[in-house]
Amino acid sequence: MVSNHALSPETELVPLSALRPADSPRLAGEDAAHVLMLAEIDVPLPAIVVHRATMRIIDGMHRFHAAHLRGDDEIEVRFFDGGARDAFILAVRLNAAHGLPLTQADRAAAAARIIDSHPQWSDRLIASASGLSHRTIAGIRRNSTGSSARSNARTGRDGRVRPLNAAEGRMLAFRVMTERPEASLREIAEVAGIAVSTARDVRERVRLGQDPVPRKLRGDTGGEIGPADGGGESRVPSDEIGAVLDRLKRDPSLRFTDVGRTLLRLLDATQVVSTDGWMRVVGGIPPHCTETLAQVARACAESWLYFAREIETRGRESA
The missing domain is CATH 1.10.10 (Arc Repressor Mutant, subunit A)
Incomplete structure (x- = not known):
């Protein structure tokens, strides 16, 4: 988010000639009638906001032109010390909050630009900056042609x-x-x-x-499932587990490394047991141990499924 600490609380008098036009969210530019109205007001106008690094006006182009009409040489300025992209967002936020209102088209165009520059921002955060609803932002995001509009995470209004x-x-x-x-x-x-x-x-x-x-x-989840479910992944038929393990045991890259030998021992100790075999084991378990053993068995299954997903991911990344 745009930090409030980047906006100076103090104002300075700056020559009009030192300032550059705004990177404005107003598609049609400034409104001449509004400039004339401000020029005729016989009271000091609020300070404008300027991006210090570029001296471009962030907020206050109407006041800037009004000062020219008055014949002023200087204008009160508050400086913003953030980056150029954040300067534009601040311009949208400030123009949406006061002065001559931004049109719906202005806000939509500004929101599209923020989506492109800050794709990680949530719809609600962009809505708070542009003055649109989060549903409108979601629609603009869906219609965006930029690949940067798609992100795996979003930053919310609370900064999380x-x-x-x-x-x-x-x-x-x-x-x-x-x-x-x-x-x-x-x-x-x-x-x-x-x-x-x-x-x-x-x-x-x-x-x-x-x-x-x-x-x-x-x-x-795009096909990914939780560890306790177990469905959906490729798997070896139960009756072929023994043959597959025999092939793995003959693989030199596993046989002659510490990690490989450890893994082969673990696999050998946890081979698939048939339904009849499990039923014989279940029949011999004391009743007071059933709940604890069930929890341990599930934890072991989850651990193996986690391992399976990690090595599948590693395999896809190295392919």
């Missing part, structure tokens, strides 16, 4: 970065929990860009052996 896809945020939180089990909910939420309450829900779902992404959110 949130995933564009709620499912992605939950999956990122799950990965943080897996890699850093000691992390607090606040830390997880900050890394994943989700609310603390959402991070708490993800942790509870994982504790219960459930998918960290509720079924109603999976339609946005």
Whole structure:
């Protein structure tokens, strides 16, 4: 967001000749009648806002022309010390808030430009700058031809970065929990860009052996599913697991490295068990251990599915 600290609270008298025309959000330029009206007002006009780096006027072109008509040599200025893109956003924000109102076309064109320069901004944040509704911003974004208008995250009006896809945020939180089990909910939420309450829900779902992404959110994941579900990925048929493991054990890149040997031992210890085999095991489990063992089994399954997704991603990136 445009920082208020970049706008000087103090004013300075600056020669009119030192100033440059605005990068204005007004498509039709300045209104001559409004300039004349300001020139005839017999009171000091508010200070204009100027981008210090370029000396371009950010807000106050009508007042600038009115000062010329009055025959003034100087004008009161507040300086903005941010970047050029942020200077334009400030111009939109200030012009939308006071003075001669921006037209709907002015606001829409300005919003399209902000979407292109700040694609990570949320629809509501851009709406607050342009004076349009967030639904209008969403429509402008959909119609944007620039590839930069598409981003995986959005910065909201509170300055927090949130995933564009709620499912992605939950999956990122799950990965943080897996890699850093000691992390607090606040830390997880900050890394994943989700609310603390959402991070708490993800942790509870994982504790219960459930998918960290509720079924109603999976339609946005582009085919990715949560770790407890297990469907949708490519998999080896159960009756071929033994043969596949034998081939992996003969692979020199696995046999002769520490990581490879460790992985082969883990795979060998967790081979797929048939339904009948599991039923024989289930029949011998004491009742007081069932809940704990179920939680441990789900945690192991989630850990393996996380590993599967990570190596699939690594494989796609290196292809």
